Amino acid sequence: MTLTDDELVARSMSGDAESFNQLILRWERPIYALAYRVIGREEDARDVCQETFLRAFRALPGFKGQAKFSSWLYRIALNLCRDWIRRQRRAPVMQMPEGVDPGEFVAEQGPVESIEDLVGRRQLSAVVEEAMALLPEEQRTAIILKEYHGMTFQEIADMQGCPLSTVKTRLYQGLTVLRRHLEKTGRLSSKAEETMTPRLVKRS
Amino acid sequence: MSEIFTCGDHGALVSYLYDECAPAERRAVLAHAAICSACAEELAALGATREQLAAWTPPDAQLGFRVVSDTSNVLRPSRWWQTPMPAWAQAAAAALIFTTGITLGALRGTTPGNRGPAGPAPQQPIATTVAAAGAPVTRADLAALEQRLRSELVRAQTVSQPVAATPADARVLERVQAMIDESEQRQRRELAFRTTEMVRDFDAQRNDDLARIERTLGQMDGTTGAEVVQQRQMLNYLMRVSQRGQ
Numbered sequence: 001m002t003l004t005d006d007e008l009v010a011r012s013m014s015g016d017a018e019s020f021n022q023l024i025l026r027w028e029r030p031i032y033a034l035a036y037r038v039i040g041r042e043e044d045a046r047d048v049c050q051e052t053f054l055r056a057f058r059a060l061p062g063f064k065g066q067a068k069f070s071s072w073l074y075r076i077a078l079n080l081c082r083d084w085i086r087r088q089r090r091a092p093v094m095q096m097p098e099g100v101d102p103g104e105f106v107a108e109q110g111p112v113e114s115i116e117d118l119v120g121r122r123q124l125s126a127v128v129e130e131a132m133a134l135l136p137e138e139q140r141t142a143i144i145l146k147e148y149h150g151m152t153f154q155e156i157a158d159m160q161g162c163p164l165s166t167v168k169t170r171l172y173q174g175l176t177v178l179r180r181h182l183e184k185t186g187r188l189s190s191k192a193e194e195t196m197t198p199r200l201v202k203r204s
Numbered sequence: 205m206s207e208i209f210t211c212g213d214h215g216a217l218v219s220y221l222y223d224e225c226a227p228a229e230r231r232a233v234l235a236h237a238a239i240c241s242a243c244a245e246e247l248a249a250l251g252a253t254r255e256q257l258a259a260w261t262p263p264d265a266q267l268g269f270r271v272v273s274d275t276s277n278v279l280r281p282s283r284w285w286q287t288p289m290p291a292w293a294q295a296a297a298a299a300l301i302f303t304t305g306i307t308l309g310a311l312r313g314t315t316p317g318n319r320g321p322a323g324p325a326p327q328q329p330i331a332t333t334v335a336a337a338g339a340p341v342t343r344a345d346l347a348a349l350e351q352r353l354r355s356e357l358v359r360a361q362t363v364s365q366p367v368a369a370t371p372a373d374a375r376v377l378e379r380v381q382a383m384i385d386e387s388e389q390r391q392r393r394e395l396a397f398r399t400t401e402m403v404r405d406f407d408a409q410r411n412d413d414l415a416r417i418e419r420t421l422g423q424m425d426g427t428t429g430a431e432v433v434q435q436r437q438m439l440n441y442l443m444r445v446s447q448r449g450q
Contacts, residue, residue: 049267125261179249183249
């Protein structure tokens with residue numbers, strides 16, 4: 001019999017550590033994925049994930065159940081990610097997200113290398129990750145919460161502490177930047193390219 | 205929610221894209237996209253972008269975090285000096301210390317002529333201490349033990365005091381010294397004799413070996429000379445035979 005999050009939370013609050021461990025088992029992957037996508041570094045994402053559950057466990061007596069347990073966890077994790085990003089900003093040396101080659105990042109601001117080379121060298125996952133790294137933190141977080149965690153606009157607004165319309169704007173702007181980057185790297189074909197590039201058509 | 209979509213309404217576009225809008229709004233967007241190629245193209249491109257995003261997967265990580273709430277069961281190195289020692293352990297420790305002390309004292313007192321009261325005496329308190337094992341050790345017990353130890357030490361020191369030397373002992377010492385000197389001289393002589401003998405044997409063996417080597421060399425010379433003569437005779441014979449043939 002599978003217990004719901006609320007039931008496990010209730011048991012955890014009465015001192016059953018095993019119930020909390022079941023909650024960890026259920027949510028550690030999504031929380032790790034969220035942390036990794038937001039901060040872009042595997043080791044730090046693991047640390048954030050661990051710290052999220054540690055804080056949740058300590059703060060469990062104060063959890064009144066106003067929000068879903070998962071939303072509460074996401075909020076803790078996002079706060080930790082934000083702290084991590086602030087620390088990185090204060091750091092004298094900027095760290096690029098894992099998998100992003102700084103040289104290539106700079107090169108992409110100017111003329112891009114050929115599509116075939118890039119596609120051949122990198123998997124799509126890496127290209128997307130690279131594109132996501134270009135987004136401002138708020139846009140990136142909004143897209144991550146929407147695309148990979150299926151949150152509603154309202155849930156994201158609550159999580160980010162902003163109006164619902166701002167969430168939509170962030171999503172639109174973020175998607176537009178991603179679209180341009182994917183077009184530039186050949187993962188998407190742009191309309192302009194389609195109209196201007198002559199095509200070889202096989203005659204029947 | 206508006207039922208009329210206008211170009212540039214990004215919010216409505218996003219709502220349609222994520223299918224999080226009212227049916228009327230959805231219809232409005234679709235109706236507009238049918239007549240506006242720019243908006244239709246943007247919707248298609250953003251939709252395709254979303255499809256690409258699905259490919260991004262984080263690397264596998266070793267997670268498996270667990271919490272342990274009951275810290276009382278967690279084993280940790282205890283501070284042994286803070287834990288109270290049970291009575292039996294105190295008694296055993298006291299017995300061990302006492303035995304060690306008495307043994308050391310007995311060893312000091314066992315020089316020749318000093319075997320006496322210091323030997324078997326310490327056995328008594330050990331028996332009493334061990335017999336008390338199980339009962340709590342009181343301060344009075346420890347004080348009594350200390351007193352007993354002190355008295356034993358005093359007795360051992362009294363017994364092991366040096367004895368004054370007599371004239372008879374001086375003569376014995378002189379005689380022993382003379383015997384030791386004599387023995388040393390004898391050993392030196394013996395050593396010199398054996399060394400000389402060994403050198404003589406060595407020289408004799410060496411001379412013998414040299415003579416044998418010389419004899420062997422001479423034999424080799426003689427053999428070689430005889431062979432040379434034989435070969436020369438053979439050559440002369442061949443010369444003669446060949447001259448006759450011509």
